[in-house]
Amino acid sequence: MKRILVLALVLLFSGCAYVNPLIQDFNIISVEEEKAIGDQVTAEIQKEMTIVSDSALTARIRNIGEALEAALPPHAFNYQFYVVENKTPNAFSVPGGSIYVHTGLLNFVDDENQLAGVLAHEIGHEYQRHPAKSLSRAYGLEQLSSMLFKNSKSQNQIRSIALQLAGGGVLSRYSRIDELEADSIGFQLLRRSGMRVDGLKRFLIKLNNLYGSGGSIPLMSSHPPTAERITRLDMMERNGGQMLQTP
Numbered sequence: 379m380k381r382i383l384v385l386a387l388v389l390l391f392s393g394c395a396y397v398n399p400l401i402q403d404f405n406i407i408s409v410e411e412e413k414a415i416g417d418q419v420t421a422e423i424q425k426e427m428t429i430v431s432d433s434a435l436t437a438r439i440r441n442i443g444e445a446l447e448a449a450l451p452p453h454a455f456n457y458q459f460y461v462v463e464n465k466t467p468n469a470f471s472v473p474g475g476s477i478y479v480h481t482g483l484l485n486f487v488d489d490e491n492q493l494a495g496v497l498a499h500e501i502g503h504e505y506q507r508h509p510a511k512s513l514s515r516a517y518g519l520e521q522l523s524s525m526l527f528k529n530s531k532s533q534n535q536i537r538s539i540a541l542q543l544a545g546g547g548v549l550s551r552y553s554r555i556d557e558l559e560a561d562s563i564g565f566q567l568l569r570r571s572g573m574r575v576d577g578l579k580r581f582l583i584k585l586n587n588l589y590g591s592g593g594s595i596p597l598m599s600s601h602p603p604t605a606e607r608i609t610r611l612d613m614m615e616r617n618g619g620q621m622l623q624t625p
């Protein structure tokens with residue numbers, strides 16, 4: 379299965395053919411269900427967190443995010459980009475296509491290319507539907523289906539999902555393979571949209587220097603170690619943008 383996925387990604391990004399690499403069998407919820415749950419989670423996050431309305435800040439991430447999104451083949455959702463008040467240099471993705479960037483991240487990055495690198499990585503997660511995969515693993519089909527019926531129990535579950543995603547809880551942490559996939563897709567998006575491809579790598583180096591590998595920030599969760607991600611991104615750059623096989 380992994381080989382098939384990698385092949386699909388290589389074909390996809392080499393422009394030979396459109397192959398939808400979504401691994402549906404990992405996701406037990408449909409695109410429509412993901413959207414419905416994602417809308418509820420997004421509404422809850424917007425109640426719990428302070429969404430920045432400053433139009434210059436919002437435009438800063440939307441312009442980059444939309445340029446990256448335009449470099450993707452057809453995809454399940456239209457992505458939405460938000461800035462939230464939080465000092466930690468982090469970003470996270472919600473099922474259904476909403477991507478949140480902390481104000482702390484905007485202050486942390488050295489330049490727009492690093493910001494683009496992080497956004498490209500998060501788009502990689504959304505494109506592969508990793509947030510829904512994470513929910514599928516944590517809750518199972520029955521519980522997820524019951525969340526579609528709005529009652530007090532499902533509201534509590536949605537609230538708990540929102541808090542976990544926003545607070546760096548277990549739902550916002552992905553597997554090693556998912557992280558490497560998001561990096562690979564992110565790298566390709568930077569390349570295809572004509573942006574500098576080293577933004578994500580330079581961002582990770584800065585984060586690693588400051589916090590050390592395996593810190594508590596989900597963007598650099600210990601699986602895989604940040605050093606491994608930096609090495610892989612560097613190899614892709616040296617290979618002229620060739621995708622690496624995900625181990």
Ligand SMILES: [Zn+2]
Binds near residue numbers: 557560597
């Ligand atoms: Zn990630």
